[in-house]
Amino acid sequence: MSERxxxxxxxxxxxxxxxxxxxxxxxxxxxxxxxxxxVLRLLKKTYVVRKPYTPSSIIDKEKIQPxxxxxxxxxxxxxxxxxxxxxxxxxxxxxxTVRSTETVKATITPTIVKRIREAQGIGTDHVRYGHxxxxxxxxxRVAFCTHHLSVGTMFTHHAFTDESMVQSGKRGxxxxxxxxxxxxxxxxxxxxxxxxxxxGGVSWEGATPLVVMRNKVRIDGGVYQxxxxxxxxxxxxxxxxxxxxxxxDNAACHTSESTQAFFKRSGVQLILRMQKQMRRVIEKQGExxxx
Numbered sequence: 507m508s509e510r511x512x513x514x515x516x517x518x519x520x521x522x523x524x525x526x527x528x529x530x531x532x533x534x535x536x537x538x539x540x541x542x543x544x545v546l547r548l549l550k551k552t553y554v555v556r557k558p559y560t561p562s563s564i565i566d567k568e569k570i571q572p573x574x575x576x577x578x579x580x581x582x583x584x585x586x587x588x589x590x591x592x593x594x595x596x597x598x599x600x601x602x603t604v605r606s607t608e609t610v611k612a613t614i615t616p617t618i619v620k621r622i623r624e625a626q627g628i629g630t631d632h633v634r635y636g637h638x639x640x641x642x643x644x645x646x647r648v649a650f651c652t653h654h655l656s657v658g659t660m661f662t663h664h665a666f667t668d669e670s671m672v673q674s675g676k677r678g679x680x681x682x683x684x685x686x687x688x689x690x691x692x693x694x695x696x697x698x699x700x701x702x703x704x705x706g707g708v709s710w711e712g713a714t715p716l717v718v719m720r721n722k723v724r725i726d727g728g729v730y731q732x733x734x735x736x737x738x739x740x741x742x743x744x745x746x747x748x749x750x751x752x753x754x755d756n757a758a759c760h761t762s763e764s765t766q767a768f769f770k771r772s773g774v775q776l777i778l779r780m781q782k783q784m785r786r787v788i789e790k791q792g793e794x795x796x797x
Contacts, residue, residue, distance in 0.1 A: 512536065513548060515533075515536070516533070516545060516548055516549070517548075520549055526546055526549075527542060559622065561613075561614075561622070563613045563614070564614065565613065573596060574622055576595075576599070581623055582628075589616040589620060589623075592619050593614055593619060596619075597614065639793060644792025644793065648791060648792045650784075651784035651785070651788050654784065655784055655785065661710070663709075663749060663750050663751060664709060664750065664751045664752075664753050665708070665709040665714060665738070665742065665750050665751070666707055666708050666709065666753045667705065667707030667752060667753065668706075668754065668755060669705040669706075670703070670704055671703050672701065672703075672704060673699050674699055675696075675699060681693075701721035702718055702720065703719045703721060703725065704716055704718050705717040705719075705737075709745070711745040712745065715741060717733045725759050726758075726762075727758075727762035728764070729759070730759040730765060731764070731765055731768045734768070734772075734774070739772060750775065751776065751777055752769075752774055753776075754777075
């Protein structure tokens with residue numbers, strides 16, 4: 507019998523008014539040997555209702571709810587708010603003591619702020635960063651997406667290109683281990699793992715040839731132009747007769763003056779930062795769009 511099923515039966519028997527001693531006997535009848543104390547611990551864990559957190563250090567109980575609200579609003583308005591800063595603001599606004607002395611005990615500390623935050627359901631999570639879009643750049647984003655959606659652009663003559671660094675081995679932040687098996691958390695790691703920079707692109711007519719470089723190669727304007735000259739221009743001529751639009755991001759080597767001059771000399775048509783989710787760009791009025 508599974509762990510889940512016998513525990514469910516214990517809860518059901520308890521709800522039926524059966525004593526813990528009788529529950530122990532019934533567990534033995536179904537092949538599960540448990541003690542009375544284990545049954546009581548299980549029922550306590552199942553039915554326990556935690557008391558709302560109330561800091562005992564705050565003497566004036568009328569201040570508790572305003573302080574709770576202040577901390578909640580502070581973290582909701584700024585998700586990376588500093589707890590030390592909140593402590594000082596509470597001292598200024600509510601007159602709470604923040605530093606213990608020989609005669610006075612601190613009534614509000616960063617630890618208390620943390621507990622109040624957690625008691626109101628505000629936990630912690632990993633930060634994700636995305637590009638920021640200035641107000642002046644938002645209307646052009648919307649105009650670009652609106653135009654191409656209205657004319658039904660299929661992007662059949664576009665090459666979407668980018669470069670990326672790849673590294674040997676797994677780089678995940680999490681692993682799966684049995685409880686207590688801490689040794690499996692430790693993974694061998696090279697001080698300088700092998701890395702390669704790979705440039706490539708995709709289009710309606712297929713993928714471009716790949717350009718592979720060692721990680722020590724610094725991709726500046728000159729290196730990037732050399733890559734395009736030796737790889738992209740020949741491919742564009744073979745696949746599209748030269749009538750293709752290069753789509754790239756706004757990395758420094760892509761937008762430098764020498765690279766822009768190279769585009770003009772070579773007749774390369776160009777679009778910077780094609781929006782993959784154009785409808786969402788319009789919905790958000792040009793603001794950043796995150797997956």
